[in-house]
Amino acid sequence: MEAHHTEAPAAAPTARPVVLLTGASSGIGRATAEELADLGYALVLAARRADDLRALALRLDASGGRVIAVPADVTDNASRRALVAAALAHFGRIDVLVNNAGVTVERGWWWDDPDPLRVLRVNLEAPIELTRLVLPAMRARGSGHIVNIGSVAGRAATNGLYSASKFGLRGFSLALRRELLGSGVTVSLVAPGFVRSEMTARARLPMPGPGVVARAVAAVLLRPRPETTVPGFYRPLVWLEQLFPALGDWMVQRLIWRRYDHVPRGPA
Numbered sequence: 001m002e003a004h005h006t007e008a009p010a011a012a013p014t015a016r017p018v019v020l021l022t023g024a025s026s027g028i029g030r031a032t033a034e035e036l037a038d039l040g041y042a043l044v045l046a047a048r049r050a051d052d053l054r055a056l057a058l059r060l061d062a063s064g065g066r067v068i069a070v071p072a073d074v075t076d077n078a079s080r081r082a083l084v085a086a087a088l089a090h091f092g093r094i095d096v097l098v099n100n101a102g103v104t105v106e107r108g109w110w111w112d113d114p115d116p117l118r119v120l121r122v123n124l125e126a127p128i129e130l131t132r133l134v135l136p137a138m139r140a141r142g143s144g145h146i147v148n149i150g151s152v153a154g155r156a157a158t159n160g161l162y163s164a165s166k167f168g169l170r171g172f173s174l175a176l177r178r179e180l181l182g183s184g185v186t187v188s189l190v191a192p193g194f195v196r197s198e199m200t201a202r203a204r205l206p207m208p209g210p211g212v213v214a215r216a217v218a219a220v221l222l223r224p225r226p227e228t229t230v231p232g233f234y235r236p237l238v239w240l241e242q243l244f245p246a247l248g249d250w251m252v253q254r255l256i257w258r259r260y261d262h263v264p265r266g267p268a
């Protein structure tokens with residue numbers, strides 16, 4: 001794993017805060033792009049699906065100046081570096097990094113998946129590496145904000161690899177915030193419960209749309225908080241699960257595994 005401080009080349013500076021948002025091509029990322037564009041932020045949108053990304057950027061800003069699409073694979077070091085370089089080339093600086101791109105093992109058990117560690121690469125390694133790329137300039141300027149999209153599955157264990165990534169991302173976010181206290185750079189974790197997106201398309205649960213998370217991201221940008229869980233009704237559930245782990249066992253088995261056709265098995 002390698003990262004270097006990328007110097008800003010000459011670029012037309014903007015007075016607007018510049019947000020680099022990963023996973024912008026669908027779900028929570030797309031909703032966050034819409035929300036932040038409405039609020040007047042300058043945006044660098046990243047994801048692999050170039051056509052969807054470009055169409056979104058064009059819809060949000062027909063001028064092409066304030067919202068740009070930069071197709072990128074966040075698991076690839078060269079792609080990450082090119083993404084940051086493109087953002088700097090266009091806007092001259094990055095004020096906010098939103099690490100939203102994420103995947104899960106969608107079907108079946110993670111141990112049956114041919115490459116389960118991709119979940120760690122996208123959900124945990126990529127946010128850490130992107131942070132390493134943008135942090136030196138933020139620290140030098142004495143301002144900046146890293147927003148990581150965690151999950152309720154990072155508090156209440158559900159799916160081995162997904163929870164490993166989101167517990168890890170929570171630890172990274174909360175620790176990094178402390179490491180940066182006094183530096184002018186702040187860190188927030190936004191932890192959603194189930195919301196409607198491509199990731200949850202197969203889950204048969206009542207879910208709000210991704211706008212609830214987009215609004216939470218916008219809120220922490222205005223008033224930074226170490227951590228916030230949305231929708232709010234998951235907050236007591238997380239504490240209940242921690243106080244009564246057996247209740248968590250029951251909830252996860254009944255409400256999540258079965259809803260995903262993920263029926264517990266006896267000995268193999």
Ligand SMILES: NC(=O)c1ccc[n+]([C@@H]2O[C@H](COP(=O)([O-])OP(=O)(O)OC[C@H]3O[C@@H](n4cnc5c(N)ncnc54)[C@H](OP(=O)(O)O)[C@@H]3O)[C@@H](O)[C@H]2O)c1
Nearest residue numbers: 023025026027028047048049073074101102194195197198
């Ligand atoms: N939906 C929920 O209920 C829920 C709950 C808790 C947390 N979350 C978290 O919210 C975040 C967004 O998920 P979502 O629900 O909006 O899911 P989604 O609709 O599947 O969106 C995932 C996004 O991540 C991008 N992505 C995946 N792999 C990538 C890669 N290698 N490089 C670049 N981009 C990549 C996808 O874009 P491309 O395919 O175009 O690359 C897509 O834009 C994730 O971190 C997820 O873990 C979701």
